[in-house]
Amino acid sequence: MSFTEELRRGADPIYQAIFKHPFVRGIAEGTLDKEQLIHYVKQDFEYLNAYMRIYGIAISKCENREHIQMFNEQIAFILNSEIHPHQNFCDRAGVTYEELQGYPLAPSAHHYIQHMLTSAYEGTLEDILAALLPCPWTYAEIGERLLEEVKPGPDHPFYEWMQFYGSRGAGVTDKMRVLLDEWAGSLSESRKLKLKEQYDSSCRLEYMFWDMAYKLEEWPV
Ligand SMILES: Cc1ncc(C[n+]2csc(CCO)c2C)c(N)n1
Numbered sequence: 001m002s003f004t005e006e007l008r009r010g011a012d013p014i015y016q017a018i019f020k021h022p023f024v025r026g027i028a029e030g031t032l033d034k035e036q037l038i039h040y041v042k043q044d045f046e047y048l049n050a051y052m053r054i055y056g057i058a059i060s061k062c063e064n065r066e067h068i069q070m071f072n073e074q075i076a077f078i079l080n081s082e083i084h085p086h087q088n089f090c091d092r093a094g095v096t097y098e099e100l101q102g103y104p105l106a107p108s109a110h111h112y113i114q115h116m117l118t119s120a121y122e123g124t125l126e127d128i129l130a131a132l133l134p135c136p137w138t139y140a141e142i143g144e145r146l147l148e149e150v151k152p153g154p155d156h157p158f159y160e161w162m163q164f165y166g167s168r169g170a171g172v173t174d175k176m177r178v179l180l181d182e183w184a185g186s187l188s189e190s191r192k193l194k195l196k197e198q199y200d201s202s203c204r205l206e207y208m209f210w211d212m213a214y215k216l217e218e219w220p221v
Contacts, residue, residue, distance in 0.1 A: 140169075
């Protein structure tokens with residue numbers, strides 16, 4: 001089994017909890033409230049800004065152009081394409097995308113971003129990939145499962161969202177996995193354990209991000 005297969009298998013209980021989460025079920029069933037969609041997009045807009053900055057830190061640690069290009073392409077993809085699923089949520093909530101931009105981070109989004117930033121500033125490229133990987137991997141699996149289960153037509157309120165994440169194949173997930181598997185091959189068991197901790201934390205924080213949006217989580221004071 002490859003290193004990233006081991007990571008995925010070890011985190012399976014978290015993946016299963018994400019698939020069952022009421023926000024994800026709400027996408028399948030088209031039952032999310034306007035406020036929940038708005039909270040998600042406000043927080044995710046900031047999350048994606050942070051994600052691009054972390055790609056930038058990763059670029060600063062790259063030793064060849066092939067790797068620089070991969071991270072650079074991913075930044076461009078976030079800027080130009082990841083706006084489509086957000087637009088789907090905005091349309092359903094009856095708001096413009098622009099009015100949801102520039103809000104402060106809620107606790108779980110804050111925690112997730114801090115976790116990725118710590119990996120990026122303190123770690124190596126392997127640490128960064130381990131912390132970034134659950135983002136595309138969980139969304140690709142959610143999208144594929146929802147397309148398979150719901151088989152949405154264009155009249156489903158979250159048709160575009162499901163098409164976007166469910167039909168791109170493994171894409172960036174595979175690119176990150178190939179690199180991480182290659183690099184992890186020469187690492188000690190204790191370093192691999194550290195990478196697993198980075199990966200598992202991001203999986204848990206993916207769960208928390210859905211939960212934050214569903215419960216409209218804010219700082220209590
Ligand atoms: C909390 C959260 N997690 C994952 C994604 C999905 N996503 C964000 S960037 C990206 C591509 C990485 O190059 C993917 C798949 C999201 N939008 N929000």
